[in-house]
Structures are given as structure tokens and as C-alpha cells.
Amino acid sequence: MEMLGIAAMMFVVALLVVSLFYIHRTTKHKELMRMVEKGIDPNETIANSYRKETYRAGILMCTAGLGFFTGILLEQSAIFPSSIELPLYFGPILIYSGIGLLISLRFSNKKS
Helix, strand or coil: CHHHHHHHHHHHHHHHHHHHHHHHHHHHHHHHHHHHHHCCCHHHHHHHHHHHHHHHHHHHHHHHHHHHHHHHHHHHCCCCCHHHHHHHHHHHHHHHHHHHHHHHHHHHHHHC
16 A cells, blocks of 8 residues: 555655656747747847856755855864754855845846
8 A cells, every 4th residue: 555655655746757848848948939020039048048047046056055064164163062053054054045036136137
């Protein structure tokens, strides 16, 4: 009975992934077709969008890594008791990630 539940859960997850992929592809295709109808070159728009997303992801990863490093330093500092170990990682990661997103938003607004 347990194997049936695991198989059903795997089927549902696979179905969800496939349906999200399908929705993403059809939406992207419709968007490209609208651009072509309006006379906009989709290659330039996609390249600019890809650059912005890569830049944002890079800043986010760097600041999340900095937050993780800060969590390690807080854990090793022995200021906090060992019972609150997990929040010492999530707090700085979320704070620094938010700062990174604000930085990327600031730079993208300056370039626009």
C-alpha cells in the first residue's frame, strides 16, 4: 500500500512538471508570435531579457552565498546557543538575498 502512495505522488509530481513546461512553452510561443505580428524583432528582446535575468540571478547567488557564509560565522562564533542553529542560516540568507534583489533592481532601473 505504501508503494502505491509513493507511485501516485511521483505521478502527480511528473504531471505537474510536464504541465508547467507545456504552459511555459505555449505562453512563450504566443508571446513571440505577437512580437512578430507587431514587427518587433524577438531576438533583440529575448537577448536583453536574458542578460537582465542572468545579471539578477548572479547578484542573487552571490548575496545568498554571503548570507550563508554569515550564518556559518554566526554559528562558529559561539554567541548563540546550539539549539538555534537553523535560523542562523536562514536569516542571513534571506536578508542578503533581499538586499541583492534590491541592488539588481536599482541597477536595472539606472540602465533603463
